[in-house]
Amino acid sequence: xxxxxERYAELVVRxxxxxxxxxxxxxxxxxxxxxxARALARQAYRAGASYVHVLYRDGHAxxxxxxxxxxxxxxxxPEWEKTLMEQWAGNALIGATTNPEPDLLADLDGxxxxxxxxxxxxxxxxxxxxxxxxNWVGIGAPTEGWASQVLGEPDVEQLWEKVSFCxxxxxxxxxxxxEEHISRLGxxxxxxDELHADALRYRGPGTDLTVGLLPNVRWDSGAAETSTGIRYxxxxxxxxxxxxxxxxxxxxxxxxxxxxxxxxxxxxxxELTFEDGRAVRVEAETGADVVRAHFATIxxxxxxxxxxxxxxxxxxxxxxxxxxxxxxxxxxxxxxAYGSGFVSLADGEPHEGINRANHHVDFMVGGPELExxxxxxxxxxxxxxxxxxxQLG
Amino acid sequence: xxxxxERYAELVVRxxxxxxxxxxxxxxxxxxxxxxARALARQAYRAGASYVHVLYRDGHAxxxxxxxxxxxxxxxxPEWEKTLMEQWAGNALIGATTNPEPDLLADLDGxxxxxxxxxxxxxxxxxxxxxxxxNWVGIGAPTEGWASQVLGEPDVEQLWEKVSFCxxxxxxxxxxxxEEHISRLGxxxxxxDELHADALRYRGPGTDLTVGLLPNVRWDSGAAETSTGIRYxxxxxxxxxxxxxxxxxxxxxxxxxxxxxxxxxxxxxxELTFEDGRAVRVEAETGADVVRAHFATIxxxxxxxxxxxxxxxxxxxxxxxxxxxxxxxxxxxxxxAYGSGFVSLADGEPHEGINRANHHVDFMVGGPELExxxxxxxxxxxxxxxxxxxQLG
Numbered sequence: 001x002x003x004x005x006e007r008y009a010e011l012v013v014r015x016x017x018x019x020x021x022x023x024x025x026x027x028x029x030x031x032x033x034x035x036x037a038r039a040l041a042r043q044a045y046r047a048g049a050s051y052v053h054v055l056y057r058d059g060h061a062x063x064x065x066x067x068x069x070x071x072x073x074x075x076x077x078p079e080w081e082k083t084l085m086e087q088w089a090g091n092a093l094i095g096a097t098t099n100p101e102p103d104l105l106a107d108l109d110g111x112x113x114x115x116x117x118x119x120x121x122x123x124x125x126x127x128x129x130x131x132x133x134x135n136w137v138g139i140g141a142p143t144e145g146w147a148s149q150v151l152g153e154p155d156v157e158q159l160w161e162k163v164s165f166c167x168x169x170x171x172x173x174x175x176x177x178x179e180e181h182i183s184r185l186g187x188x189x190x191x192x193d194e195l196h197a198d199a200l201r202y203r204g205p206g207t208d209l210t211v212g213l214l215p216n217v218r219w220d221s222g223a224a225e226t227s228t229g230i231r232y233x234x235x236x237x238x239x240x241x242x243x244x245x246x247x248x249x250x251x252x253x254x255x256x257x258x259x260x261x262x263x264x265x266x267x268x269x270x271e272l273t274f275e276d277g278r279a280v281r282v283e284a285e286t287g288a289d290v291v292r293a294h295f296a297t298i299x300x301x302x303x304x305x306x307x308x309x310x311x312x313x314x315x316x317x318x319x320x321x322x323x324x325x326x327x328x329x330x331x332x333x334x335x336x337a338y339g340s341g342f343v344s345l346a347d348g349e350p351h352e353g354i355n356r357a358n359h360h361v362d363f364m365v366g367g368p369e370l371e372x373x374x375x376x377x378x379x380x381x382x383x384x385x386x387x388x389x390x391q392l393g
Numbered sequence: 394x395x396x397x398x399e400r401y402a403e404l405v406v407r408x409x410x411x412x413x414x415x416x417x418x419x420x421x422x423x424x425x426x427x428x429x430a431r432a433l434a435r436q437a438y439r440a441g442a443s444y445v446h447v448l449y450r451d452g453h454a455x456x457x458x459x460x461x462x463x464x465x466x467x468x469x470x471p472e473w474e475k476t477l478m479e480q481w482a483g484n485a486l487i488g489a490t491t492n493p494e495p496d497l498l499a500d501l502d503g504x505x506x507x508x509x510x511x512x513x514x515x516x517x518x519x520x521x522x523x524x525x526x527x528n529w530v531g532i533g534a535p536t537e538g539w540a541s542q543v544l545g546e547p548d549v550e551q552l553w554e555k556v557s558f559c560x561x562x563x564x565x566x567x568x569x570x571x572e573e574h575i576s577r578l579g580x581x582x583x584x585x586d587e588l589h590a591d592a593l594r595y596r597g598p599g600t601d602l603t604v605g606l607l608p609n610v611r612w613d614s615g616a617a618e619t620s621t622g623i624r625y626x627x628x629x630x631x632x633x634x635x636x637x638x639x640x641x642x643x644x645x646x647x648x649x650x651x652x653x654x655x656x657x658x659x660x661x662x663x664e665l666t667f668e669d670g671r672a673v674r675v676e677a678e679t680g681a682d683v684v685r686a687h688f689a690t691i692x693x694x695x696x697x698x699x700x701x702x703x704x705x706x707x708x709x710x711x712x713x714x715x716x717x718x719x720x721x722x723x724x725x726x727x728x729x730a731y732g733s734g735f736v737s738l739a740d741g742e743p744h745e746g747i748n749r750a751n752h753h754v755d756f757m758v759g760g761p762e763l764e765x766x767x768x769x770x771x772x773x774x775x776x777x778x779x780x781x782x783x784q785l786g
Contacts, residue, residue: 031424031427032427034424034453037451037454038451038453038457041454041458042457045460045461046461050462050469051458051469051471052454052466053471053473058431058447058449060427060431061430061431061434064434064435064438064445065434065438065444067438068435068438068439069442069443069445070443072444073444073445076443078444078480079479080446080476080477083475083476
């Protein structure tokens with residue numbers, strides 16, 4: 001088991017973040033995930049890190065803040081956290097995305113949960129991403145707690161099997177398997193670029209949505225490069241091709257197809273209605289107030305920042321599991337994000353149409369009944385996704 | 394049990410740190426002690442904190458650094474940690490002193506363990522203390538792990554009984570009991586001031602030491618006050634009266650009477666020989682290299698910074714237990730610290746004779762056979778401690 005954790009951490013350090021000798025490495029996990037953080041620290045030093053910073057998040061500290069703290073605490077961005085983020089530049093960052101208790105805040109006021117976003121820090125984070133300032137990766141954190149959520153029992157052995165499959169750790173040469181996988185996704189992105197589509201059209205149960213695309217904004221896959229040329233894989237696993245749409249041209253309705261852990265509550269059955277690019281109506285079975293608070297308090301959170309296509313070839317999707325971890329669930333099926341887009345995908349300035357907002361929330365819209373078409377400039381359509389299968393060749 | 398933890402946290406927040414409405418509160422524990430950190434966060438918000446920062450230390454990350462990191466990592470002080478410390482000023486700080494695995498680094502090179510001190514951060518910390526910049530408290534962290542260390546089994550119930558006794562949580566009104574206790578220690582400090590002693594003389598098995606005292610430096614107890622007049626109790630429990638000696642006038646030999654957890658190793662049977670104020674010889678059954686590295690790499694670490702008197706009335710001492718937590722063990726019996734002294738104890742500038750060093754390490758020298766005398770200016774002596782009892786009245 002220790003050996004498995006070390007091999008996982010090594011893959012993450014070498015292929016995901018691609019830690020370079022002499023870099024500082026920032027590791028962020030939940031406090032419950034310290035075994036993973038420690039393995040990552042060891043592997044980062046073995047890869048030549050000059051220093052490893054281990055920082056633990058605590059959902060219960062966040063809970064205390066929202067439940068018992070003053071309003072001003074909800075959005076307060078401490079100076080030291082800004083300094084910390086500025087230190088990311090030129091260095092490597094590894095973050096666990098798994099929330100060990102995704103519904104810890106279920107009984108709290110959703111509006112307060114939604115308002116609790118440190119916009120100054122998000123803005124700084126997004127600027128660093130735009131600048132290609134660091135090599136980074138988001139990963140899942142296999143623990144007994146996560147196993148209980150995903151499998152209904154703390155069967156960490158079985159969870160490791162699933163995670164190893166999604167992470168290609170079951171391959172004889174995982175690094176080579178990742179290289180091949182990333183190339184395959186890259187080819188899809190190039191095919192989409194060649195279409196020069198004007199819009200995407202989504203149709204499915206509760207979904208009838210058109211999203212404009214921008215001519216100077218490319219499609220991308222999980223492979224990325226820093227401004228200094230360090231290649232990295234920002235999400236492990238990744239199964240998507242994605243772009244940032246023209247945030248001014250979203251029209252129609254959208255129904256989420258999987259529960260979405262969001263800030264300590266789980267949003268189920270999310271339904272959004274867009275007019276003139278903005279979400280004008282938010283409904284959900286649970287958690288609607290969190291989304292509404294985002295839209296009410298964060299400028300442009302009510303516009304889309306990302307559209308992403310995932311097919312049934314996804315190893316995450318093939319597990320048939322709900323992971324309650326946005327990283328895993330968004331790589332199981334097609335997803336869309338509200339909030340900030342990625343200006344780094346645009347050729348040339350200014351990036352008219354790409355949304356700017358101090359938040360970015362992915363939610364899942366894919367499933368067997370979802371049809372996604374590209375709408376070309378002449379009004380004709382090209383099928384992209386049918387029955388979760390890739391149609392472009 | 395939850396209720397007990399909350400009552401403990403409340404006492405620490407209200408009487409120890411004395412958190413003021415509108416203050417930010419910085420909570421630091423080991424990652425294994427998150428239950429305590431969370432209770433402290435809740436109680437701090439209940440006391441009116443504007444924001445609570447929870448920061449977790451990880452001994453295993455430190456282990457990875459010392460075992461696998463480059464030499465430069467050992468003393469590296471990250472910019473964000475400096476910013477964090479600067480934010481302490483004007484705010485409240487609560488730190489757990491218990492190391493959940495005090496001998497985690499036992500198998501590593503003691504010289505590297507000893508060199509791993511972030512002097513820049515220690516220097517900043519000491520400056521903030523000198524300035525009376527924050528109200529703060531160090532406390533123990535009752536967990537199953539600590540129970541195993543102290544009692545030989547994870548009997549957390551029994552540990553809580555001992556901790557409650559030491560912390561006066563067993564009193565009908567713990568806050569009032571602390572007020573009375575602190576007054577009693579304060580009276581001892583005043584009695585020592587009135588002696589105007591020129592030196593202390595320690596005699597016991599392996600110990601024959603004279604330590605000079607300074608005329609303009611007072612004795613103090615655990616009660617303190619910030620520069621803005623916020624009273625606090627810096628150690629809970631506290632049982633000591635202490636002062637900073639004339640670091641230039643230490644002569645003789647000193648044998649430690651209890652094991653000392655130090656940076657991840659346990660120093661046992663420490664013997665120091667002083668000449669002209671400096672430690673010229675270090676011996677120990679285990680851990681000597683850690684102390685030697687402190688003396689070799691940190692300027693003036695080889696001079697004394699504190700002498701402290703504790704008697705058998707100490708509730709910690711009465712438990713008869715070894716806690717492997719410097720806070721508890723140093724409040725069980727007389728102790729001495731090498732490294733930095735406290736310039737805040739001096740009336741007037743400059744503070745000639747008070748040691749300045751970027752470290753401060755307390756070690757225990759007390760026991761039934763230790764005799765401590767005050768040596769007056771005329772050479773006569775006044776007994777202070779015999780058979781762990783207070784002799785001054």
